[in-house]
Amino acid sequence: MCIRSKSLFITEAEKEIYQKTVEFGQEHVFQFWEQLQEKEKQYLLNQLKEIDFQLMKDLAEKWILSTPETEVFSQIKPVDVIPLREDTHPQEREAYECGEEMLRKGKVGLFLVAGGQGTRLGFDGPKGTYPVGPITQKSLFQYHAEKIINLQNRYHCILPWYIMVSEGNEKSTISFFKENNFFGLNSENVYFAVQPMVPCLNEQGKFILDSPYSIAKNPNGHGGTIPTVVEKGILKDARNRGIEMLSYFQVDNWAVKVADPRFIGYHTLNKAEMSSKIIRKNSLREPVGVHCLCDGVYRVIEYSELDIYPQLLEMDSTGNMKFFAGNPAMHIISLDFVEMVYKQLHLFPWHKAFKKIPYINEHGELIKPKQPNGFKFETFIFDALRFTSHPPVAVEIQRLGEYTPIKQYDGDNSVLSARKSMTQFWGTWLKKAGYAIESYLEQNDNFYIEISPIFSLTEKEFLEKQKDYKWEITKQGIAINKDGTISTLL
Numbered sequence: 001m002c003i004r005s006k007s008l009f010i011t012e013a014e015k016e017i018y019q020k021t022v023e024f025g026q027e028h029v030f031q032f033w034e035q036l037q038e039k040e041k042q043y044l045l046n047q048l049k050e051i052d053f054q055l056m057k058d059l060a061e062k063w064i065l066s067t068p069e070t071e072v073f074s075q076i077k078p079v080d081v082i083p084l085r086e087d088t089h090p091q092e093r094e095a096y097e098c099g100e101e102m103l104r105k106g107k108v109g110l111f112l113v114a115g116g117q118g119t120r121l122g123f124d125g126p127k128g129t130y131p132v133g134p135i136t137q138k139s140l141f142q143y144h145a146e147k148i149i150n151l152q153n154r155y156h157c158i159l160p161w162y163i164m165v166s167e168g169n170e171k172s173t174i175s176f177f178k179e180n181n182f183f184g185l186n187s188e189n190v191y192f193a194v195q196p197m198v199p200c201l202n203e204q205g206k207f208i209l210d211s212p213y214s215i216a217k218n219p220n221g222h223g224g225t226i227p228t229v230v231e232k233g234i235l236k237d238a239r240n241r242g243i244e245m246l247s248y249f250q251v252d253n254w255a256v257k258v259a260d261p262r263f264i265g266y267h268t269l270n271k272a273e274m275s276s277k278i279i280r281k282n283s284l285r286e287p288v289g290v291h292c293l294c295d296g297v298y299r300v301i302e303y304s305e306l307d308i309y310p311q312l313l314e315m316d317s318t319g320n321m322k323f324f325a326g327n328p329a330m331h332i333i334s335l336d337f338v339e340m341v342y343k344q345l346h347l348f349p350w351h352k353a354f355k356k357i358p359y360i361n362e363h364g365e366l367i368k369p370k371q372p373n374g375f376k377f378e379t380f381i382f383d384a385l386r387f388t389s390h391p392p393v394a395v396e397i398q399r400l401g402e403y404t405p406i407k408q409y410d411g412d413n414s415v416l417s418a419r420k421s422m423t424q425f426w427g428t429w430l431k432k433a434g435y436a437i438e439s440y441l442e443q444n445d446n447f448y449i450e451i452s453p454i455f456s457l458t459e460k461e462f463l464e465k466q467k468d469y470k471w472e473i474t475k476q477g478i479a480i481n482k483d484g485t486i487s488t489l490l
């Protein structure tokens, strides 16, 4: 510990920050102070200024220095889910039409969470820039953008697109949008906001230095949506535009239906505060959260907690999963509700994860640990559901064409499975249009199909439009561009 005296700090503000670190037992962050350049000193002081020391102390005491008690519920019940039904079902039609009306009236904004670190994928760049298109190499961001363009044309509306990024990927994300000319969107309707960061803590609850002048931090999880919307001007911008609700989605799912009229409609008709889509779990232990009612409070229980609440593994009398409601992380969130939750942010729960966090040793050298050595703290957006005053809306969806998240390169929830799902999903459209693709599918494992969401967002739209074209499919596949021209593999 090199800091011997407060006298090393010149201004009152500096002294005050130092005093605070002492008060909270974190003064080790100044151990290289005397060797730092002026700019580096300022960097460290600025970082410290932004830290909520009391919060970090509370998190360390609750999660690291003691073992938090497991929450006990006297009753856990499945949530009511609006099931999958034919489009012609009267309630489906009513919801769809209501959602379309909200879109036409410009009541819907889009909120994309893209601030994650994407550690499992290990891609060198923001996850949204990943070239997921097997033929076109289109990025995840481009898929989302093309859907937005289709919807804006269809409903003659503007869908402002709010994108949450983090300190680590803000610059590269914005550059990517600029390089790609915002994929044809008006840049005035695309808004980037940096989410809050939280310091990582070691096993003694101390801050971790990842350079002589910086403290290791991580983005505060997708629950950072709530403070980001309120503190970064999104709420204000959205209100000025007459927006009433946000369609929340995650960057890693090329298939997500952004601003889905059916979903918006159910949310609106039920006067809901926050609604969720539901996927039917494909096995009891599928690694997705489960929507349920715990002593009357709507919650999502993480799959890692299934053994704590074994009721969630029960089957019903017909041999089906009692708690089938898996969480694909798609929501409609009313702006009034975001504001209400923000006022109670101190009650928003935190989650900890034991991770490998690069740190510097006493010589200032960076060490990348092989084993977990510290804690990251995050908040999760689904915990906002606990704050709802009446049971939220849960709407079942089909996975194919809606839910294929990318968490890693190969295996489940991967780049490779996402690419296959494109071929499977869009292949059904081509087959219905009379194209024979079975033999290609059988012969070539790397036969791919891509259809630009600008060209068609739905099967109905595709079947109508394709009448004007006659495409030639090769054994490598086909990518139909926004204007109906085709691309093949280079």
Ligand code: UTP
Pocket (backbone or CB within 6 Å): 113, 114, 115, 116, 117, 118, 119, 120, 121, 127, 164, 195, 218, 219, 220, 221, 222, 224, 249, 250, 251, 252, 378, 407
């Ligand atoms: P994940 O929890 O899957 O994290 O995020 P990730 O960053 O994509 O990947 P890993 O866990 O490091 O491998 C789900 C969604 O939430 C966003 C991500 O960008 C992704 O869209 N997210 C996550 C944030 O926006 N901020 C965060 O702090 C964490």
